[in-house]
Amino acid sequence: MDFEADCLIVGGGPAGLTAAIYLARYRRSVLVVDEAKSRCAWIPTSHNLAGFTGGISGTDLLQRIRAQAVLYGARIETASVTALERQPSGTGYRALLDDRRAVEAATVLLATGVIDGQPRMPYLYEAMQRGLIRVCPICDAFEVIDRRIAVLGHAGQAVGEARFIRGYSPAVTLLTLGEPMTLTLEERQGLDADGIAVVEDPVVAVGMDEDRSARVTLQGGRILVFDTLYSALGISARSALAGRIGAEMDVDGRLIVDRHQRSSVPGFYAAGDVVSTLNQIAVAMGEAAMAATAIHNDLRRQRPSS
Known part of the structure; x- marks a missing residue:
């Protein structure tokens, strides 16, 4: 096995990276698999993100969040997840990356976002x-x-x-x-x-x-x-991986989650634009915090000593 983690995060945008920060600070092992295609990278300057009175570019914001996640111990790999399946035991997941490396994770957080028309x-x-x-x-x-x-x-x-x-x-x-x-x-x-x-x-x-x-x-x-x-040509949710494991989605292909970002499949969570929500960086970060906290607490209940 090439990687083992408490959580595999698919997507390295504001949601995925923020969740990585929280999980790493919860002392969880985290692997972020990022295709480097975040919608956020196209933002020339964001003026509605609290705290940045002069605005901040999408690329600068991503670099800052990424550096913070790495600082606390999150591992970030540039790759694509080509396959994802639940373990035969029903607990945990196995993913395959495009370079044929394999990942086993107790939980998965999907933060792949959407593609604008x-x-x-x-x-x-x-x-x-x-x-x-x-x-x-x-x-x-x-x-x-x-x-x-x-x-x-x-x-x-x-x-x-x-x-x-x-x-x-x-x-x-x-x-x-x-x-x-x-x-x-x-x-x-x-x-x-x-x-x-x-x-x-x-x-x-x-x-x-x-x-x-x-x-x-x-x-x-x-x-x-x-x-x-x-x-205003519509958006396409990047939710194919969720479809492969049978997660419930709305008519637009966005994941349906509970108030803790849990999907209909145990151990599978989602945050950010891939969820049926308001497409805003601040919302994605808030959902990431909710998801990461739920993941940590759910793992604690499953494995009380951890």
């Missing part, structure tokens, strides 16, 4: 770092007050985001990408009442202008320019 465009990462492409109005709509804003989507989620953002700017436009605008009469009336423009002609290209504006080309050839484009 994004428009296909060159230099997407650069556009996000400039603030031209955004995915979270709860996080950063404050930074685009009174700007020209477009929301790219085609159904209910996009409508909700557009109406939310309307509280920050009078110039909000709803666009669609490749699919018809499937809006109910009530949604259209709500958008009209809020003064939100709806463009039915599909977007065929998104680019950047030299003045750092988002340049949108419509199917009919018309070009629109915005200061910021919010992508």
